[in-house]
Amino acid sequence: MPEPRTVIYWLSDRLIRAAFAVLMLMPFPLRRRVCGWLMSRVVAPLGGYRARIRENLALVLPDLPEAEVARLVRTVPENLGRSLAELYSAPDFLKLIRDEPLTGPGVEALAAAHAAGRPVMLVTGHIGNYDAIRAALILRGYRVGGLYRPMANPFFNEHYVRAISGIGKPLFPRGRKGLGDMVRFLRSGGMLGVVLDQSMGDGVPLSFMGHAALTALSSAELALRYDALVVPTYGIRRADGGFDLIVEAPVPHTTAAEMTQALNDSLEAQVRAHMDQWLWTHRRWKTRRRRVRKK
Structure with missing residues (x-):
């Protein structure tokens, strides 16, 4: 049973x-x-x-x-x-995104990396529609893969992955299952879309919205290991139904923690500017809540 x-x-x-x-x-x-x-x-x-x-x-x-x-x-x-x-x-979404321009100080750096075959970490958060940039770049001929966290509900996860595959492939599940394929794709000069703002048990407590939030360092660590460009990107929803496709300046290579904090700061600025577009339903500050309960 x-x-x-x-x-x-x-x-x-x-x-x-x-x-x-x-x-x-x-x-x-x-x-x-x-x-x-x-x-x-x-x-x-x-x-x-x-x-x-x-x-x-x-x-x-x-x-x-x-x-x-x-x-x-x-x-x-x-x-x-x-x-x-x-x-x-996917077909309607791609049609909607097709003619939206890429904007921001990182557009030229992204194009140069694409032309040179340099790996890129495209880092975003659950704001606006996080797949808008991936869709826009795939439509422009960029090699873009996506890293996703499998859903707890395996039945829903099956058709969710099938749905987002309609926007483009490859897709890599978090964890060992997708790690090898993801690394090979990145080393071959691919661009990997990563959503940063999920609380990760193996993350480190970094500042986000003024409070400690467990944040994975893996995007920065991969960038340092494979000399990948790290670019914050966002698909921000407009009142007319379209999207502003924002490509920020690349994050300089320093340490994994410093780079990840810079990514948190970038996302925080977008959240404060577009409060109703971030996923406030996340349990983003778990470490803080555990500390409060213990007092």
Whole structure:
């Protein structure tokens, strides 16, 4: 007899598949809006997202006015829903991104690395749509792979990976399974997209939004080992439905900790500028919460 967790995972996956089957019947702009509404008004309250957003905001921005907190409780899940609709709509998403220009002080350095076949670490966070830059670069002929963290729900993970594969390949799962292929791809001159802002048990406590957050040093360590360019990149959502594709200046090679702190600082600036586009539902400051509970 299957374990209760397996049953729950299977049932939730069936619901997700059914919801997306209906959503995919809608035109792309409507699909994004409806998926955002469902995530904000249905999934977020049922999944405890609203409480987690409030908890994170109370920790790092305790003086934020209640009206702004209430707005973020509504708009943060909405951005997540829109992003999911985009990731599951690869042809429409690629069409949307196709003509968006790359902007920022790192565009020329990125093009030079591409021309020279130099490895690149494209580092971003869960802000806007983190796959927008990967999509834009693949459309321009750049060799871009993606590193992803497998979902806890194996049923959902299967079709999620299939969906993001529609934007482009290769994709590498975190952990031993994908490590060898990922390193070979990077050493061959590929560009690797990495999302930095997940709490990692083997990370080190670095500053993010004024508090210690466990952060993996692996992106910087790989860059130092294989002489890869390290470039912060972001796909920030605009009010008109498009994206600003931002390529910041490369992070100089120093130590892994210093480089990773610079990446945290870059992401923090984007989060403060676009509060409703970052995934405040993350348990980003786990070390802080454990310390508080022990007192």
